[in-house]
Amino acid sequence: MLANGYDYDAAVNYARLYVKNYNPNYPDWTPYGGDCANFASQCLYAGGKPMRGTNPNDALSWFSSGTATDTNKVSGAWRGANMFRNYWQEYSTAYKQFSRGGTDTYNYTWPGDVVSLLNNNGFCLLYTSPSPRDRTRS
Numbered sequence: 272m273l274a275n276g277y278d279y280d281a282a283v284n285y286a287r288l289y290v291k292n293y294n295p296n297y298p299d300w301t302p303y304g305g306d307c308a309n310f311a312s313q314c315l316y317a318g319g320k321p322m323r324g325t326n327p328n329d330a331l332s333w334f335s336s337g338t339a340t341d342t343n344k345v346s347g348a349w350r351g352a353n354m355f356r357n358y359w360q361e362y363s364t365a366y367k368q369f370s371r372g373g374t375d376t377y378n379y380t381w382p383g384d385v386v387s388l389l390n391n392n393g394f395c396l397l398y399t400s401p402s403p404r405d406r407t408r409s
Contacts, residue, residue, distance in 0.1 A: 275364045276319055277315075277318050277319050277320060277364070277383070278318045278319050278383075279318060279381060279382060279383030279384075280382075280383065281317050281318045281319065281383075282314045282315060282317055282318030282383040283314075283382045283383045284317075285313065285314050285317035285318070286310075286314045289310070289313070290310075294313060295338065296338060297309065297313055297335055297338065298335070298337070298338055298339055298340040298341070298345060299340070300340060300350050302340075303340060305352070307352060308348075308349065308350055308351055308352045308354075308355035309335070309345075309349060309350045311355065311385050311387075312333065312335065312348075312349045312350070312355065313335075314383075314385070315385060316335075318383055320333075322334040322335070323362075324346065326346075327342055327343055327344070327345060327346045327347060328346075328347060329346070330347070330348065330354060330357060330358065331348075331358070331361070332346040332347075332348060333346055333348045333349055333358050333362070334346050334349060335349045335350075352387065355387065356387040359385065359387070367379055
């Protein structure tokens, strides 16, 4: 499914391919507090979302360059849950805030969408199910 230049199926297929087999073309931020925003960013990029900027500290930059865990080569919005959320609030095609996950969130989202669930430590979730074969965007 392609909408607004974003290929939902490509994002879902990427997530399924690399959820258990880490893509060596990207740095793994797990030892530095978590990798969820990095993985969600990879999926969005695989779906066709363009990288932006080159300044890793600029809130309007979203990019990853290289395989090293070098904060000069990966923007905060690509790898950090809070900056990721802030970036996509600005650049997403649609954004909705929910007080918690559940039926409302499920009914609003589609396979390939990203849902950021944040707590005090920062946590995000990439929504990729149910299968696109089970649910279609109209």
